[in-house]
Amino acid sequence: MGWGKAQFFDPLAKTIGGVRAELSEKKSGASWPWFTGFHKWSAGTLKKLLAKCNRSYNESFMKATNIIANNHRGPHPGVLAIVYTLLFNAGLYQVVSFTGGPHFPGPWESAEAITTYFQTYPKTILICAFLQFGAAIPLGIFTATMVSRLQFLGVRAAGAYIALFGGLMTAFNMVATALVLWVMAYPGIAQDPAVLRALYYLGFSFGGVGFSVPLGLLIAGVCVPAAFFKLLPKWLVAFGLALALIGELSVLSLVIPQALFLIPLTRFPGFIWLIAAGFALPRTVASVNIAK
Numbered sequence: 001m002g003w004g005k006a007q008f009f010d011p012l013a014k015t016i017g018g019v020r021a022e023l024s025e026k027k028s029g030a031s032w033p034w035f036t037g038f039h040k041w042s043a044g045t046l047k048k049l050l051a052k053c054n055r056s057y058n059e060s061f062m063k064a065t066n067i068i069a070n071n072h073r074g075p076h077p078g079v080l081a082i083v084y085t086l087l088f089n090a091g092l093y094q095v096v097s098f099t100g101g102p103h104f105p106g107p108w109e110s111a112e113a114i115t116t117y118f119q120t121y122p123k124t125i126l127i128c129a130f131l132q133f134g135a136a137i138p139l140g141i142f143t144a145t146m147v148s149r150l151q152f153l154g155v156r157a158a159g160a161y162i163a164l165f166g167g168l169m170t171a172f173n174m175v176a177t178a179l180v181l182w183v184m185a186y187p188g189i190a191q192d193p194a195v196l197r198a199l200y201y202l203g204f205s206f207g208g209v210g211f212s213v214p215l216g217l218l219i220a221g222v223c224v225p226a227a228f229f230k231l232l233p234k235w236l237v238a239f240g241l242a243l244a245l246i247g248e249l250s251v252l253s254l255v256i257p258q259a260l261f262l263i264p265l266t267r268f269p270g271f272i273w274l275i276a277a278g279f280a281l282p283r284t285v286a287s288v289n290i291a292k
Contacts, residue, residue, distance in 0.1 A: 071284050074148055078279035080138045080141055084138040085275065094128040125184065126181075132207075136172075136174035150222065153282060160221065160225060163217070177206040180203035211266075216266060223236075231281055249262055
């Protein structure tokens with residue numbers, strides 16, 4: 001009988017409990033409608049705010065990425081050309097005289113004049129060699145930067161590699177010239193006229209025709225593709241091609257001594273062209289498109 005009563009009241013208790021829970025839930029929802037609405041509003045607002053911030057950050061990232069992608073990264077070739085010019089001429093100033101004083105002897109001068117100069121001014125020659133060696137470094141970096149920028153701007157022609165060959169060869173020959181000068185200024189070397197004279201002509205060949213011919217290749221290698229792609233002003237291209245031609249013709253000085261004047265005629269105007277081209281060559285793809 002006890003089990004029967006428990007069995008009778010158990011479903012009744014479950015029914016009463018379910019009704020109570022239902023009433024409690026309805027009461028709770030009816031009592032706090034403002035809280036439910038506020039929760040939905042705040043969640044929606046936060047979601048919109050996060051979406052806006054995410055879109056803003058994404059746009060900023062893409063803008064920065066495009067700026068980086070459209071700009072050539074590397075040292076400024078115009079500045080490198082200025083540094084090269086200053087170092088080279090500072091070294092040249094040590095051994096050149098504009099007032100008729102002691103000066104670096106030319107290959108047309110006598111063996112006695114060459115020997116006497118190197119025996120008398122070894123310190124001056126050492127300074128010149130040091131500065132000439134230093135000038136070769138920015139020239140080599142200038143060459144690499146210009147070739148890299150040409151390729152960045154879309155040049156896939158052989159001209160860029162010709163410029164690379166010419167510029168690096170010029171820089172290496174400058175280094176060779178500086179090292180030969182250093183050997184000639186070393187104590188005891190100048191006292192042997194035969195050795196000194198051999199080193200002198202070797203150094204002059206590196207720094208003379210060994211400079212002007214590859215420099216002409218560097219200039220031509222930049223000018224020709226720059227003309228086709230309209231990367232440099234027309235006057236600068238014409239000036240560069242004229243210098244390149246003179247530089248290549250200077251090779252005649254090996255067999256015709258009267259053609260020696262072509263070497264400085266390539267060297268000194270070449271300073272102007274290198275600086276102008278370094279500043280004129282576009283750094284961004286957008287500026288090329290505008291120019292076209």
